[in-house]
Amino acid sequence: MSAAEAAPDRYAVMGNPVAHSKSPRIHGMFAEQSGEHMVYEKILVAEDGFAEAVAEFEAAGGMGLNVTVPFKGDAWALADSLSERAERARAVNTLIISDAGLYGDNTDGIGLVRDLRDNHGVPLAGARVLIVGAGGAARGALPSLLEEGPAALHIANRTADKAEQLAAAFADAGTVTGGGYDALTGGFEVVINATSAGLHGELPPLPDDLLAEGAACYDMVYADEPTAFVRWGRDHGAALAVDGLGMLVEQAAESFFLWRGKRPETAPVIRALRPA
Template sequence: MSDLFDFRRRLDNYAVMGNPVAHSKSPRIHSLFAEQTGEPVHYEAIQVDPGGFPQAVGNFDASGGKGLNITVPFKQEAWALVNERSERAERAGAVNTIKFGDATLYGDNTDGIGLVNDLLNNRLVIKGKRVLLMGAGGAARGVLAPLLEQQPAQLVIANRTAEKARELADAFHDLGKIEGCGYAALEDKQFDLVINATAASLQGELPPLPDNLLADGAVCYDMMYGAEPTPFMRWAFEQDATTVLDGLGMLVEQAAESFYIWRGVRPETKTVIEQLRREMAS
């Protein structure tokens, strides 16, 4: 036991904070990154009670922690807590990665680049494509800037509350052609890439999508993931989407970006995604 304790003391400590967080795959992902790169990283999951986030971050910093991932429901609190932010974190209005420095808390948001990298790793082109993003919450906001940087021909945000979608589109209109609407306004429109950024899949539900939404060769992407296809993925298969993907790759890619921010080393992600797939299947 003492040998294990001495070994742990020689590692740099990182963690994911959230509520709930026991289900998180982040500790497994970062342990695979550490094993692959040889970086001296110890990574754990820390459940934080509502109202206790600033103290939890302060305690982790005081104990010598080097960095944190932040998941629901604390990403907006993390944005307010840090004293330095990346441009993409400023745009997203949320922070999912914190790096501790001398008298600084640096906040970044790697969700959007995680999504884009997973799409590009699957050889999917965004430039010049018609993109539909479902949802206008934090998950959608976090991916908008990186998506628009890829120069789609059009990006439409659809949400049950149309006004919320329009407000979000207005906040990003300087980055490209973007508009917001309700689901009813999607009739007679077609898209090359449809991304589900809603939490509907977690409740086993599907947003109210019209038939004939998918163009020939369309790609459908659910930011959620599980051992079985999500309701949105099943809908996409029924609609004859050419490619249907879940969000496991995005999870690994955003984690790899966090790892790079902390360590200056970029891990290889393909084998980690494959390993997680095998573990989920078993």
């Protein structure tokens, strides 16, 4: 049987909800670019059914999975082995299925870094960086952000002690501090919103003098219209204020590379997904 006649290799994204996911379209474009014989679907998983769903997918010959909310912690616990960045993030968004078992990685942070650094020209080395929020999205981004060598990274959260605990967990990797919103003072060159508040049109309480001159504001969520945080950045003089669509494509490209050994071109995919 020729490769063209063979059944395509199976990949999927698992989440709840998952209907809105752009991942099948992204990986479809990557496969077309690189000539890879594969299919990629989305699978809605019951909130208590992640391990069972992965076992079923593996038994049916599936070769790899992306994992989205709320299962990244479950995937971290389920994996037989982990990359260093997934271990530190305590979250997995990419699973490789092989005879050796389940290998878990986290490509969210590298997706964020590549979008900021490579696509938007935002220097992270030596920068004063603020992450707004101390949940799973922030934790997933921290390993890759700190590898870039920022001068200082501060985590701000509604609950100050949660930010302080997260900062302490990464204190060995750089100058990392944490605190509440009420203690925020200005001068940050890169501000990353790692909360989902913007999807609901809400904003954390940010001071008007938060941004250094020429600062970049980056929202890790994405939407067809500018998010509340992107609008805030533009209103407060940010040189760049963008959402996380590029991060979505870049983290997918890293997953694709882990699965297929080929690095796809991301720029045409981002252009295709961005509403006119």
